[in-house]
Amino acid sequence: MKITELLTKETITTELLSTAKEDVIEELVAVLDEAGKLEDKVSFKKAIQDREAQSTTGIGEGIAIPHAKTVAVKAPAIAFGKSIAGVDYESLDGAPSHLFFMIAATEGANQTHLEALSRLSSMLMDSDVRKALLDASTKEEILEIIDTHDKDEEEEESTDNGAPTKQGQVLAVTACPTGIAHTYMAADALKGKAKDLGVDIKVETNGSGGAKNILTQEEIQNAPAIIVAADTKVEMDRFKGKHVIEVPVADGIRRPQELIEKALKQDAPIYKGTSGSLEGEETTQKEAQKKQRGGFYKHLMNGVSNMLPFVVGGGILIAISFLWGINSADPNSEEYNKFAEIVNSIGGANAFFLMVPVLAGFIAMSIADRPGFAPGMVGGLMAANGNAGFLGGLIAGFLAGYLVVLIKYLSRKLPEVLEGIKPVLIYPLLGIFFTGIIMYFLIEPLSAINTGVQNWLDGLGTGNLVLLGLILGGMMSIDMGGPINKAAFTFGIAMIEAGNYGPHAAIMAGGMVPPLGLALATTFFKNKFTDSERKAGIASYFMGFSFITEGAIPFAAADPMRVIPSVVTGSAVAGALTMVFNIGLPAPHGGIFVFPVVNGNPFLYLLAILIGAIVTAVMVGLLKKPIK
Structure with a gap:
C-alpha cells in the first residue's frame, strides 16, 4: 500500500492556524473527522492525548507525529499540517515543530496499513524530504514529494557496510508503546549513523505489526553488545550474559552515535536474566542497586503518568472552587456558593478521589501486566478510604503487582485445561483477596504515618x-x-x-x-x-x-x-x-x-x-x- 492512499488531499492542511500543542492536536483531529476517517472524534483525541502523556511525539528536527491505534478510527488515515512559524510541541530537542503528521490507525489495522505508516516514519528521517515538505505550497506538491520517496521495499536484514567491524555486528531492538512511529525512526537513526561510522548493525523493530528483523541466537551470541531502545516491554531473557544498553526509544532517535560507540566499547553491564538485573564483571554493588532502582522508578512513573489526568483535572477544579472563597463549597459557611460546591464535588470527591486507586492500579499493571490492575485498584481504593493517602497507594500498587507475579509463578504448572481461566478467575480472585487482606491490616499504621507527616509539616517553623x-x-x-x-x-x-x-x-x-x-x-x-x-x-x-x-x-x-x-x-x-x-x-x-x-x-x-x-x-x- 502506498502512503498516499492514507494521506489524501482531504486530510492535508497547508497552513495550520494553531499556535499551541493542544490546538494543533484539536485542528488535525478535526481534519480527520471532516474527512470521515473517525468513528468517535472525542475518543480518538483522548487516545492521542494518552499517547502524548507517555512521551512526546515531537521527535525533533521540526517534526511531530501524534498517533494512536484505537477503535475510534473508522478507516486508517494520515493527516498532515504545516506551520511555517513553528509550534512549541515539547519536542525532544526543545525546538519548535513545523511539520505535523497525525496517524490514525484502526485497532485491527492490517499489515499493509502498518507497513505504510512505518515507511512514513522512516521517510521523515531524511532531511531532504523535510525541507521539500516545508517548501511545498500546495497539497499536490506535498503528495508528489511523499509519493516520490515512498519505496515499498522489504526491510533490510542489516546495515551492511562492507567488512564487519573487528568487534562484530552490533545488535539493537527498538519499540514504542504504539509501535507505529518512534519504533521505526529509532531504527532508521541507528542504521543511518552506523552507516556513517562504517559499523555493521542489525535492528529488530517491535512494531504494531509484530517483530521484524528478529535477532537470531547466533547473532546475539556473536554481538559485542545489544542496544535496547524501548518504552515498552521487550523479550530480554535471550540477552542473558550479554552487554545490554537499555534506554528510552527517544534516545535511539537522538543519540544513535553515542549508543553505537558504547556498544562497540562494551560500555554496558551484563544482563543476568529473568531477574532483570544487570551486572558486569567489574560492576559494583552500588551500580547493581542503581539498576534495580531504575525498575522501581519505571513502575512508579507508569502509575504517576496515568494518575496525572485525574490530578490535574480534579485539582484545578478544586482550585477554581476556591475563587468564591476557601469555604465556598461548605453549605454552612457564609462564603457558600452552589456552583462552587458542584465544581468542588466533581474535582475533589470524584476525580481527585480516584488519584490513589489509579496510581496503585497502574503501578501494579506495570509490574504484573493486566492481571495486576484489578488488585492494584482495589488496594488503592482501600488506601484512599482508609486515609492512608499517597503512601498507601504506592504500597498497595507494589504489593498487588508483586503478589500477582508470585501467583502467576505458583500457578505455572496447573493443568493446561485451566490456562484459559487463569486471567479471568485465578489471578483476579487471588490477587484481590491477598492484596485486600494485607492492606486491611496495613491501613491503620499507614494512616497514622500519613497524619504524622502532615502534622510535622504543619508544625514546621x-x-x-x-x-x-x-x-x-x-x-x-x-x-x-x-x-x-x-x-x-x-x-x-x-x-x-x-x-x-x-x-x-x-x-x-x-x-x-x-x-x-x-x-x-x-x-x-x-x-x-x-x-x-x-x-x-x-x-x-x-x-x-x-x-x-x-x-x-x-x-x-x-x-x-x-x-x-x-x-x-x-x-x-x-x-x-x-x-x-x-x-x-x-x-x-x-x-x-x-x-x-x-x-x-x-x-x-x-x-x-x-x-x-x-x-x-x-x-x-x-x-x-x-x-x-
Missing part, C-alpha cells in the same frame, strides 16, 4: 519551611524532568492530596525558573551565546511561563558545568521565597495559567519566580565565557 522550599525548588532543576525532578513533583502532589499546598508552590516555582533564567541570560548576555542559542532563548520565555522545565535542557547539555549550578541555585531561591511569602498552590501544575488560584498573593509568587530567574541569568552570564 518559618526557617524549616524555607529550607524545605529551597530543597524542593532545587530538586526540580538538577535533572530537569528526570528522576529527581519527578520525585519532587510526586511529593508535591502527595502534599496537595493531604491538604498542604505550600510545598507544591515551591516545586512549581522551581520548575519555571530554568527556562526563564536562561531566556533572560540570552537576552542580556548575548555575547555568551551562539545565534541559535539566542533564538532558542526566545522560545524559552514561553516554555518557562508554561512550566516546561525541559526547555533548559539544550543549554544544560551544551555547557553543564556552568548552566546546571546556575539553574539549581535560581530554582532553590525561588522555592525558598515562596515559603517566605507563604504561598500555596492547590492546582497540581505550574505556569501562569494557575496564578489566579494561588493561595496567598499571586504577585509575590510571580516575584519569587522572577527573582529565581534573575539569579540564574546573572550566574550564567558571569560563569559563561564570551563566544569568539
Whole structure:
C-alpha cells in the first residue's frame, strides 16, 4: 500500500492556524473527522492525548507525529499540517515543530496499513524530504514529494557496510508503546549513523505489526553488545550474559552515535536474566542497586503518568472552587456558593478521589501486566478510604503487582485445561483477596504515618519551611524532568492530596525558573551565546511561563558545568521565597495559567519566580565565557 492512499488531499492542511500543542492536536483531529476517517472524534483525541502523556511525539528536527491505534478510527488515515512559524510541541530537542503528521490507525489495522505508516516514519528521517515538505505550497506538491520517496521495499536484514567491524555486528531492538512511529525512526537513526561510522548493525523493530528483523541466537551470541531502545516491554531473557544498553526509544532517535560507540566499547553491564538485573564483571554493588532502582522508578512513573489526568483535572477544579472563597463549597459557611460546591464535588470527591486507586492500579499493571490492575485498584481504593493517602497507594500498587507475579509463578504448572481461566478467575480472585487482606491490616499504621507527616509539616517553623522550599525548588532543576525532578513533583502532589499546598508552590516555582533564567541570560548576555542559542532563548520565555522545565535542557547539555549550578541555585531561591511569602498552590501544575488560584498573593509568587530567574541569568552570564 502506498502512503498516499492514507494521506489524501482531504486530510492535508497547508497552513495550520494553531499556535499551541493542544490546538494543533484539536485542528488535525478535526481534519480527520471532516474527512470521515473517525468513528468517535472525542475518543480518538483522548487516545492521542494518552499517547502524548507517555512521551512526546515531537521527535525533533521540526517534526511531530501524534498517533494512536484505537477503535475510534473508522478507516486508517494520515493527516498532515504545516506551520511555517513553528509550534512549541515539547519536542525532544526543545525546538519548535513545523511539520505535523497525525496517524490514525484502526485497532485491527492490517499489515499493509502498518507497513505504510512505518515507511512514513522512516521517510521523515531524511532531511531532504523535510525541507521539500516545508517548501511545498500546495497539497499536490506535498503528495508528489511523499509519493516520490515512498519505496515499498522489504526491510533490510542489516546495515551492511562492507567488512564487519573487528568487534562484530552490533545488535539493537527498538519499540514504542504504539509501535507505529518512534519504533521505526529509532531504527532508521541507528542504521543511518552506523552507516556513517562504517559499523555493521542489525535492528529488530517491535512494531504494531509484530517483530521484524528478529535477532537470531547466533547473532546475539556473536554481538559485542545489544542496544535496547524501548518504552515498552521487550523479550530480554535471550540477552542473558550479554552487554545490554537499555534506554528510552527517544534516545535511539537522538543519540544513535553515542549508543553505537558504547556498544562497540562494551560500555554496558551484563544482563543476568529473568531477574532483570544487570551486572558486569567489574560492576559494583552500588551500580547493581542503581539498576534495580531504575525498575522501581519505571513502575512508579507508569502509575504517576496515568494518575496525572485525574490530578490535574480534579485539582484545578478544586482550585477554581476556591475563587468564591476557601469555604465556598461548605453549605454552612457564609462564603457558600452552589456552583462552587458542584465544581468542588466533581474535582475533589470524584476525580481527585480516584488519584490513589489509579496510581496503585497502574503501578501494579506495570509490574504484573493486566492481571495486576484489578488488585492494584482495589488496594488503592482501600488506601484512599482508609486515609492512608499517597503512601498507601504506592504500597498497595507494589504489593498487588508483586503478589500477582508470585501467583502467576505458583500457578505455572496447573493443568493446561485451566490456562484459559487463569486471567479471568485465578489471578483476579487471588490477587484481590491477598492484596485486600494485607492492606486491611496495613491501613491503620499507614494512616497514622500519613497524619504524622502532615502534622510535622504543619508544625514546621518559618526557617524549616524555607529550607524545605529551597530543597524542593532545587530538586526540580538538577535533572530537569528526570528522576529527581519527578520525585519532587510526586511529593508535591502527595502534599496537595493531604491538604498542604505550600510545598507544591515551591516545586512549581522551581520548575519555571530554568527556562526563564536562561531566556533572560540570552537576552542580556548575548555575547555568551551562539545565534541559535539566542533564538532558542526566545522560545524559552514561553516554555518557562508554561512550566516546561525541559526547555533548559539544550543549554544544560551544551555547557553543564556552568548552566546546571546556575539553574539549581535560581530554582532553590525561588522555592525558598515562596515559603517566605507563604504561598500555596492547590492546582497540581505550574505556569501562569494557575496564578489566579494561588493561595496567598499571586504577585509575590510571580516575584519569587522572577527573582529565581534573575539569579540564574546573572550566574550564567558571569560563569559563561564570551563566544569568539
